[in-house]
Amino acid sequence: MRTAGRARELPESGIRKFFELAEARDDVISLGVGEPDFSAPWAARTAAIDALDRGKTSYTANRGTAELREAVAAHHERYDQSYGPSEEVLVTTGASEAVDLAFRALVDPGDTVAIHEPTYISYAPGVELAGGEPLSVPTRAADDFALTRERLEAAGAASADLLVLCYPNNPTGAVMSDSQLAEVAAFCRENDLRVVADEIYAALTYTGDHASIATQPGMRERTVVVNGFSKAYAMTGLRLGYALGPADAIDAMNRIHQYTMLSAPTTAQHAALEALRSCDDEVSEMVGEYNRRRRLVVSRFNEMGLDTFEPGGAFYAFPNCGGDDEAFAEALLEAEGVAVVPGSVFGEGGKGHLRVSYATSMRELKEATSRIADFVADRR
16 A cells, blocks of 8 residues: 655654653653643533433534633633634544644645654655745754744744744643743744744643733734643543634634534533533642642752752653753663653753653652662662
8 A cells, every 4th residue: 555755754753752761660650741640520421421311412513612712701701811702712532633734724734834843753744745844943942942932043034934832831830921931922023924823731830820922912813722621621532632723723723623623522521621621629739739730859869869850730741861862761661661752852952851740640740759769879
């Protein structure tokens, strides 16, 4: 069977490689998975069960149920974002579909898409599948992995057509302040860059309120914001996300969505509506627990000599392992049975670092960091 060149040329996931190595052993503590270890809030699960019990298993409107879109729009007022639910909100099958739709709706063949790195591994392949050309914009540990005008200019992003922004960031946990975003927003306005802002970790912000580039002057009309229910509400398996943006962008995304996915999962939409209506307390509890784990992991890495800046969001630490990150991760897995992901998987700026997820129990984190400390001591 002859396959398409664009599929053959896509690289294998670097994260998947370490999952497979870890799965081959029984004694592994995995700190590589970017998935909450909590279950979805009970009220959301009950809403899903009730919807199934009442036979609510038909398609919804392409854009998602009106009630859910209204709830999403109301929810985002907490981030100073204002969107009309009928024309500026699209419910998707996970935030991943929203990102894919944004690329396919906004990128013409040959367009250049600037992607700050290290960042989520799906962006560059998604851009290529849309016919675009990814442009890497490395960020630096010295800047706590925040994107700056200097880094954009150095990478040649002034000639790009679109910028992908992911803060709070996967894999670094970095966040950006309003003042930092203002600098990037000015660069985008001056060079006519549109933005896809993946804010899936917005609710998992520890050092202050989440800041969105869409709230900067002149940026709402040139930004598509992506979010969803997987991370904050621990609903990864229900596959529900959404996009907010100017009506013309959302309409273009929906045109593609209606031919590929038709509508997001109905049962998940009922669960998500209840999550937005009544589960803020459960989210706050999860965020509080992540924050406790964050402080533990960062302090332990710094104590063992793996320099780690304080992540302000998401649920990842990004310690500097001081050398070949892939070799370090493989040796750590072999010697101590702890799985982490090499930072270089996430782009040039991740070299020499490790992505360590603290979305696991405090007991396992204490055991894993003790094993890592032993491993580091043995290497010295």
